[in-house]
Amino acid sequence: MxxxxxxxxxxxxxxxxxxxxxxxxxxxxxxxxxxxxxxxxxxxxxxxxxxxxxxxxxxxxxxxxxxxxxxxxxxxxxxxxxxxxxxxxxxxxxxxxxxxxxxxxxxxxxxxxxxxxxxxxxxxxxxxxxxxxxxxxxxxxxxxxxxxxxxxxxxxxxxxxxxxxxxxxxxxxxxxxxxxxxxxxxxxxxxxxxxxxxxxxxxxxxxxxxxxxxxxxxxxxxxxxxxxxxxxxVGSPKMNFMAAEVASIEDGRVTVALVNQGSARLTVPAENGFAVGDRLTVGLRPEHFGREGEGDCDLSIRVDMAEHLGSTSYIHANTTSAEQLVIEREESRSEIGMEHLTVSIPAAKAYLFDASGARLR
Incomplete structure (x- = not known):
């Protein structure tokens, strides 16, 4: 070899x-x-x-x-x-x-x-x-x-x-x-x-x-x-992306507003590369969405379809601004047949990307 x-x-x-x-x-x-x-x-x-x-x-x-x-x-x-x-x-x-x-x-x-x-x-x-x-x-x-x-x-x-x-x-x-x-x-x-x-x-x-x-x-x-x-x-289903804007920066932490989610805010640790008003993208893997109140920021979504694959189900949904999301759930099928659902984002699992697509840390 x-x-x-x-x-x-x-x-x-x-x-x-x-x-x-x-x-x-x-x-x-x-x-x-x-x-x-x-x-x-x-x-x-x-x-x-x-x-x-x-x-x-x-x-x-x-x-x-x-x-x-x-x-x-x-x-x-x-x-x-x-x-x-x-x-x-x-x-x-x-x-x-x-x-x-x-x-x-x-x-x-x-x-x-x-x-x-x-x-x-x-x-x-x-x-x-x-x-x-x-x-x-x-x-x-x-x-x-x-x-x-x-x-x-x-x-x-x-x-x-x-x-x-x-x-x-x-x-x-x-x-x-x-x-x-x-x-x-x-x-x-x-x-x-x-x-x-x-x-x-x-x-x-x-x-x-x-x-x-x-x-x-x-x-x-x-x-x-x-x-x-x-x-x-990398990853299937792929990572979810949501439009965001820097709302404030303080003590090594940045708060971003999810621009299509009304008052939804997410605060994450950050070292540099941010300015108030910057347009960003927040990324989250399908398996990292939590149930309502479990994370640092709640989202209201409209369920389009649920794929039941045995022990795992994938919820295909839209936010109020039609941003498409895929959410992974390990739960009974009956729990995700509803039309509307509230999910949460844990800040520790969120990724931030600038307008060029570069990762911000």
């Missing part, structure tokens, strides 16, 4: 720059997940690591060796794509061994590698079948197996589960996590799925418009986002 280093990596298509000086250090054996909205550059960044896209500036190193000018086949990587890219006329065994056979690998070693990959992925009974005879999850296992037999230093995954149904996605997430634990190989994984990122990653890289917004462990990003974009993107 090997680490991966990106230093000020830039990608341009003609005059358009789509990746802007990305820098990242991936440790040996680490599981890194790239997340971000469509078009943010995550797949382009992965393809540059693989050598499938040339870089326009900066340096990419694998195992401490610069690979800017190294062919993809010589980088010690294996890539698993969203489309399984299996040869339909070949059996699973032939699909797994194809690359090794084309490289003139020894027959005995090829057979050993195929058998080992099949055992790891538990597809031994599928070796004589063709792709058309396999389910989506089985095809994805074969695609991963084709990467395993190459014995790469780094695995690259480009949204490998997006073609699977919900049940298979859960199953394959478990399989990929198990595979990483068993092989201990460096893995870099691209997804737009919050759950995949939060459950698989050692660290998450959040991208927006070709720039890295924040890098950190999943729960660190969830609990301590650097800005409003990260706060809104």
């Amino acid at each position: 090997a680490g991966v280093s990106l230093k000020n990596v830039v990608k341009r298509f003609g005059s358009i720059e789509v990746v802007h000086g990305a820098s990242l250090e991936v440790e040996e054996g680490e599981f890194i997940v790239f997340v971000g909205p469509s078009g943010c550059g995550k797949s382009t960044l992965l393809r540059m690591i693989a050598g499938l896209e040339d870089i326009s500036g900066g340096e990419i190193a694998i195992g401490g060796v610069a690979v800017n000018d190294v062919e993809p086949a010589d980088r010690g990587i294996a890539m698993v794509f969203q489309s399984y890219a299996l040869y339909p006329h070949m059996t699973v065994e032939r699909n797994l061994s194809f690359g090794l056979r084309m490289n003139g690998n020894d027959k005995a070693d090829t057979a050993r590698r195929v058998a080992k990959a099949a055992q790891i992925l538990r597809i031994e009974e599928l070796l004589d079948r063709r792709p058309a005879q396999l389910s989506g999850g089985q095809r994805q296992r074969v695609a991963i197996g084709r990467a395993i037999v190459r014995d790469p230093q780094v695995f690259l995954f480009d949204e490998p589960l997006s073609n699977l149904d919900a049940e298979l996605r859960v199953q394959m997430r478990v399989e990929i996590a198990r595979l990483h634990a068993e092989l201990g190989v460096t893995m870099i994984y691209v997804t737009h799925d919050q759950v995949e990122a939060m459950t698989l990653a050692d660290r998450i890289v959040v991208l927006r418009a070709g720039r890295i917004e924040q890098i950190g462990k999943p729960l660190d990003l969830y609990d301590d986002p650097a800005n409003q974009f990260v706060a809104s993107f």
Whole structure:
């Protein structure tokens, strides 16, 4: 296995720059997940690591060796794509061994590698079948197996589960996590799925418009986002946001008025960066809303819909000014069937963001 280093990596298509000086250090054996909205550059960044896209500036190193000018086949990587890219006329065994056979690998070693990959992925009974005879999850296992037999230093995954149904996605997430634990190989994984990122990653890289917004462990990003974009993107359901204005500042504490909630006020500790009259945004995770009177500020909301998911329910609601909120509740279903509801905000759980989206502390 090997680490991966990106230093000020830039990608341009003609005059358009789509990746802007990305820098990242991936440790040996680490599981890194790239997340971000469509078009943010995550797949382009992965393809540059693989050598499938040339870089326009900066340096990419694998195992401490610069690979800017190294062919993809010589980088010690294996890539698993969203489309399984299996040869339909070949059996699973032939699909797994194809690359090794084309490289003139020894027959005995090829057979050993195929058998080992099949055992790891538990597809031994599928070796004589063709792709058309396999389910989506089985095809994805074969695609991963084709990467395993190459014995790469780094695995690259480009949204490998997006073609699977919900049940298979859960199953394959478990399989990929198990595979990483068993092989201990460096893995870099691209997804737009919050759950995949939060459950698989050692660290998450959040991208927006070709720039890295924040890098950190999943729960660190969830609990301590650097800005409003990260706060809104990490977590499902996402963080709630409400318009606010600084009403007063005194003794290291700032009081903000929720501008669409009449007299609602919230006082939080703050070090600097505030002036009376500043327009802010207050953020709160769905699970942090309390019942009426339990927090530091009450809100009156109109319930649109309640989703009951067993032990947890999600209330979809609007404030009096039509700010949309999602509130998590662990309670009986009958308690949240009402049209109107009063909830509270605990000041200790509130996040503040300025007009540019930067986090204020």
